[in-house]
Amino acid sequence: MEGFADLDAERSLATFSELMSSPWRAGLVQWLFLACTVGVVASGVQKGIERVSRIKIIALAVILIGLVIYNASALGLGSSLRFLFVPDFATFKAESVLTALGQALFSTAIGVGVMITYSAYMPRSASLPRMALFICGSVVVTAMFAGLAIFPAVFAYGLTPAEGPNLIFVTLPVAFGQMPGGGLIGIVFFAFISLAAFTTAVGMLEPVTAWVMQRTNWSRTKAAVLTGIAVWAIGLPSLLSFSVLQDFHPLSAVPGFVSRNFFDVLDFVIANLLLPLNALLIALLIGWAVRRTTTEEHVVARAPVIAVWRFAVRIISPLAIVVLFLSLWR
Secondary structure, three states: OOOOOOOOHHHHHHHHHHHHOOHHHHHHHHHHHHHHHHHHHHOOHHHHHHHHHHHHHHHHHHHHHHHHHHHHHHOOOHHHHHHHHOOOHHHOOHHHHHHHHHHHHHHOOOOOOHHHHHHOOOOOOOOHHHHHHHHHHHHHHHHHHHHHHHHHHHHHOOOOOOOOHHHHHHHHHHHHHHOOOHHHHHHHHHHHHHHHHHHHHHHHHHHHHHHHHHHHOOOHHHHHHHHHHHHHHHHHHHHHHHOOOOOOOOOOOOOOOOOOOHHHHHHHHHHHHHHHHHHHHHHHHHHHHOOHHHHHHHOOOOHHHHHHHHHHHHHHHHHHHHHHHHHHHO
8 A cells, every 4th residue: 555655756757667668577467468358258248248348337437436536525626627628729729639539439449340349249129329329428428537537636736637648657656645545546546447458458359359250260269369369469569669669760750750669659540540540431331332221220210310320421420530631631
């Protein structure tokens, strides 16, 4: 419980840098994380993914609500509410919207095809519009609670909210070290982060495993294990970007990428380019390539709702994504 006590920004940064700079330690943790992910995916949808997801929902709800209640009683929520919900139009630009779009696509798992895979396991009687509304609503509510769980500590202790990954792993431990019961709160918070990352990894490995199973007729266990090994190998350059490859800048000749290492480049390309591009292709596929009768058969809703949805998928969504891309690269 004393791990965060008397922790200042310099010590926190040094501790985090030390942890990240060890390729062997990071590689081992990555291997253990993927091994657990593979184990869940190999167990199947109901015994593995569904069981873990149920635990996640309950655990995340308890952790988030508990942190928000603590912040409301001990730190106050006023500054955080203004920061989260009062717009600042002076900073509004196309890149910000595209970043938000990438985050939305990642949060709902649309950009990586997870929802398409999971929907294949749903009964035909399920209402896709209702499920889509529930998923999007739960993502928004969870994001708001997460913001109210993080930012009160940031503002209460005079920290900077625009720190990116450092906000969680460098800045917040300083806040935990200054608040009463911060050791326990810090453990609970990072348990929440770990659980969220784990269930996300499970959801992202499942589509790849399902595709490999269909293409090769392998068993689920074999497909999950070999896919997990491939993901581990592909992820090594990103992992090593904080140690032996920290001075490797693959796009140093490109303006805006001079100081970005392999991980930074990959993070930018995936979040700001590939996820929106994948969403664009999905919209074009569903809106223009798939037969209208097929979509109407699965989207069980009233005719006006289907008409609005179809117009949005065929016209509004593709145009919005293209306009954002053009605004970013003009």
